[in-house]
Amino acid sequence: MSSVTTYALGGVALALIVLIVIAAIRWGRDEATVRNDGYGPVRDPGVGAVLEQDGSILLGRPDAKKTIDIFEDPLCPGCGNLEHIYGQEIAQKIDEGKLVVRYRLVNFLDSRSRSKDYSTRAVAANQCVAQGGSGSVYSKFHLELFTTKRPSEGGADLTNAELAAIAGDAGASESVLQCVSTGAKVDSARTTAKAQTDALGAALGGSAATPAVFEGTTKVDVNAEDWVVSLTN
Template sequence: MTNGDKPRENPDYQPQSAGPSSYLFIGIGLLVVAALVIGGFIWMTHKTYPPVDDKVLAENASFIVGEKTAPETIDVFEDFHCEHCKKFEQQSGAAIQQAVVDGRIRVRYHMLNFLDKDSGSGDYSSRSAGAVLCVARNDGRDVFWKLHSQLFEKSGDDPTNQQIADLAAADGAGAATRDCIASGRLVDEARAMSDASKQQLSNSTEGQVATPTVLLAGKQVENIMDGTAWLDKIIAGQKPTG
């Protein structure tokens, strides 16, 4: 089209005003969308969750510390790439360890991996969970506690499997553990355990899965990010409500 020319019109196009049928179709479409939204809300509102299965929690814990005879057993759900979990470890880690040493509690740690995608490697949570599982198969709680804390601190660095193995070695892990971590041998198993643990957490919280979370007798413990008062209450024999 040259300068000064008017745009050519399509002689076959005849604009028409929207008739009653057009509004009818639009109205039906809006009703369908509204029905889907309302139906989804009703479904979510009335969705039921099965009770927490303690056997599944016990079988899929990444690491268990404490005597079976301890008065209380808690389940701790964390993700190694979770900043709130890192803060939780800084606030309550030492108190939890002392309570275990004193025979007050037994702790089942569940290392989840839904934050894998947020790490630089795309699988830091899973690889770290696999490393903890290697420690569980070959070493004791002291190695676990040290590596557990370090993996939160190193999350931003996104260390390789070999670097995680080197951390474990410095924490006292044996050759079998170091080889297991470096090879990533138990990462897939750790993922499967994470999925099973996450489902039990979802059952307890009616689908509101988040980390960190602590369960006592299958019920969520409140205010775990407000210092260690939550742990003091458990040691004192107070149960969560709900």
């Protein structure tokens, strides 16, 4: 092999190494940092969970200063990212009495689940757990369901029994586990989730897209790193 060819191949190899290093650096910079990592779900026993008549779930202390609405689909990757990055920070603000979150769960990704009804069943499970009334139990269940336990679109999803097992790990009562495992709220959840989807579409002036966070009628820019802090200052 000639020296010219050797130098050329060496130059190509060097260029590839430089590109790989640059890509790695950019990837590291673009990876969002988990906010308040290590805090976990809600801790304060004074925080309650309330299942409202329209299927929304209110999580917070009675004396909290501000309420926000978070629209999420249990299968939505962006919702999983939101909870992964900001869920613990939100939990701390709830514990501090600075924030109440109204979770408005939708189900428009049902067709992208293998069972074709996962989003609806997961919404129903959330409603069962919220009806139990414990804020810490609901917070743990919700955080797990949207992060470490969230199925991927098109992949195998969770059965009602598996959803109940997650609720049990979160500390839910036997009556709550029965509600989840039997799918007791699936029919009503399908109705409320559809209504929430329609409300989200109207609020966005078109088709529904999640995650979406609102303070009153104002959409919150969740791409701003300090959006939780800005809301609670």
